[in-house]
Amino acid sequence: MTRFNLRTIALSLCVCAFLVSPTNAQESTSILIIHAQVADGTGKPLRKTSVRITNDRITEISPNLKPKPNEKTIEAKGLVLAPGFIDIHNHSTEGLDSDPLAETQISQGITSLVVGADGDSPWPIAPWIDIRRKNPVTLNVAVMAGHATIREQVLAKDFKRISTPTEVEKMSQLVTQAMQEGAIGLSSGLEYEVGSYSATDEVIAMSATAAKFPGAFYMTHIRDEADKAFEALKEEIEIGEKAHIPIEHSHIKLGTVGVWHKAPEYIQIIESARKRGVDFLADCYPYDAWHSNIKVLVPNKQYEDPKSVERALSDVGGASHVTITAFKPNPSYEGHTIEELAKQNSVSAVDMYIRLIREGDAANTEAGVIGQTMIEPDIKALYQRPWVMVASDGGIGSHHPRGAGTFPRVLGLYVREKHWLTLPEAIRKMTSLPAQRLSWKDRGVVREGAYADLVLFNPKTVIDRSTFKQPFELATGIEKVFVNGQLVWSDAKPTGTKPGRVLTPAN
Numbered sequence: 001m002t003r004f005n006l007r008t009i010a011l012s013l014c015v016c017a018f019l020v021s022p023t024n025a026q027e028s029t030s031i032l033i034i035h036a037q038v039a040d041g042t043g044k045p046l047r048k049t050s051v052r053i054t055n056d057r058i059t060e061i062s063p064n065l066k067p068k069p070n071e072k073t074i075e076a077k078g079l080v081l082a083p084g085f086i087d088i089h090n091h092s093t094e095g096l097d098s099d100p101l102a103e104t105q106i107s108q109g110i111t112s113l114v115v116g117a118d119g120d121s122p123w124p125i126a127p128w129i130d131i132r133r134k135n136p137v138t139l140n141v142a143v144m145a146g147h148a149t150i151r152e153q154v155l156a157k158d159f160k161r162i163s164t165p166t167e168v169e170k171m172s173q174l175v176t177q178a179m180q181e182g183a184i185g186l187s188s189g190l191e192y193e194v195g196s197y198s199a200t201d202e203v204i205a206m207s208a209t210a211a212k213f214p215g216a217f218y219m220t221h222i223r224d225e226a227d228k229a230f231e232a233l234k235e236e237i238e239i240g241e242k243a244h245i246p247i248e249h250s251h252i253k254l255g256t257v258g259v260w261h262k263a264p265e266y267i268q269i270i271e272s273a274r275k276r277g278v279d280f281l282a283d284c285y286p287y288d289a290w291h292s293n294i295k296v297l298v299p300n301k302q303y304e305d306p307k308s309v310e311r312a313l314s315d316v317g318g319a320s321h322v323t324i325t326a327f328k329p330n331p332s333y334e335g336h337t338i339e340e341l342a343k344q345n346s347v348s349a350v351d352m353y354i355r356l357i358r359e360g361d362a363a364n365t366e367a368g369v370i371g372q373t374m375i376e377p378d379i380k381a382l383y384q385r386p387w388v389m390v391a392s393d394g395g396i397g398s399h400h401p402r403g404a405g406t407f408p409r410v411l412g413l414y415v416r417e418k419h420w421l422t423l424p425e426a427i428r429k430m431t432s433l434p435a436q437r438l439s440w441k442d443r444g445v446v447r448e449g450a451y452a453d454l455v456l457f458n459p460k461t462v463i464d465r466s467t468f469k470q471p472f473e474l475a476t477g478i479e480k481v482f483v484n485g486q487l488v489w490s491d492a493k494p495t496g497t498k499p500g501r502v503l504t505p506a507n
């Protein structure tokens with residue numbers, strides 16, 4: 001019903017445009033892409049065909065399509081045409097204001113991104129959506145409601161405790177408000193400061209409230225991705241089962257020495273939950289290193305206790321595995337590992353960690369760190385599961401190479417070089433699988449009637465170029481990107497058009 005109405009509106013807008021300005025209408029009437037190898041997003045094998053875009057939709061798919069007079073035609077021989085990539089975990093909330101062309105994102109083929117992950121979201125939702133609608137960007141945007149954000153609305157600075165039933169009730173009311181205002185689901189970051197004090201029941205209550213809204217899901221950075229990763233996984237599944245809500249497990253990983261090589265057991269727990277009917281999907285970024293703040297290293301929060309710190313550093317494989325990416329009180333630390341900094345300052349690694357905590361606390365900040373603490377066999381095992389999708393956990397301005405490299409890296413490294421995935425399967429993980437979690441029926445697929453969010457790329461050359469030293473280097477091999485039928489990326493640069501929309505459950 002809604003879709004039909006929207007289409008009618010789009011159609012009438014198009015007629016108006018034609019009447020008012022025939023020149024523009026002629027330009028925007030249709031685009032024909034010929035001789036492309038189409039990966040339609042469903043995982044089906046590549047198929048050589050031609051695709052016609054009319055306004056914001058894909059209108060015809062057939063190998064026999066011929067250009068109409070004056071029709072813009074794109075020769076796509078040797079290229080793959082896929083649905084635009086959907087990044088379900090993206091930290092571009094601020095970046096969208098400073099960089100509305102989102103060059104690092106569209107150059108990867110991302111055409112829609114979801115912000116508000118890890119429990120931390122814009123607030124309140126309605127004015128945020130309003131501002132985004134008035135200031136469109138190159139790609140589509142959707143927003144989650146953040147559990148920690150809502151928790152802080154109710155508990156303010158007194159969040160280091162379990163909430164009372166009355167407070168949980170208030171938080172649930174705010175979930176309802178956020179969902180009514182256009183949030184697409186509830187996110188949590190139970191490993192982070194504010195979320196970590198919540199009891200499981202609080203999260204279940206809030207998730208159950210979200211679950212009343214069509215298409216809503218629970219996206220979570222679970223309570224522990226390290227030694228207690230199994231307990232945290234069980235809690236997550238319990239939340240999904242008791243709240244009757246689909247789950248999106250954020251950046252799935254096994255992040256300490258103690259759980260390395262345990263991906264098969266992790267997978268088994270998830271797959272037996274799926275067999276019981278738990279709607280469990282996960283996303284995974286294609287790197288062996290995470291990016292967060294320095295405090296997540298010490299799960300018991302005893303940041304100045306030498307024993308706890310020593311244990312934490314050895315759990316991640318040693319102080320050489322932790323690199324400081326950002327530290328306002330002392331930028332000279334940036335780019336160095338804790339091991340290097342300890343040597344430079346003639347202190348132990350444990351003392352160096354404690355010094356970083358104290359200098360950070362004094363300036364009311366925390367060091368950003370990259371922890372190289374995952375191993376390839378686990379990443380491979382997870383990536384090869386059909387319920388694991390690709391997401392960046394990056395975004396505009398990310399100091400981790402995933403911010404500019406995630407999607408081309410999977411296509412270049414995991415598909416072409418390592419053969420972990422077939423090309424159609426990798427594309428499915430970037431398109432229809434996230435669209436399934438988001439309940440987006442008309443995106444994430446190349447089909448007549450679907451929105452023309454499309455990526456044209458060269459499967460022989462596509463690859464990431466961003467590194468930990470140069471995280472903003474743009475990927476190569478993504479030739480053209482369309483968002484809602486308009487070309488946003490071509491000839492290795494943005495075209496300057498900003499056709500992105502805010503996607504809420506209502507549209």
Ligand SMILES: [Zn+2]
Pocket residue numbers: 118189221250251
């Ligand atoms: Zn996270």
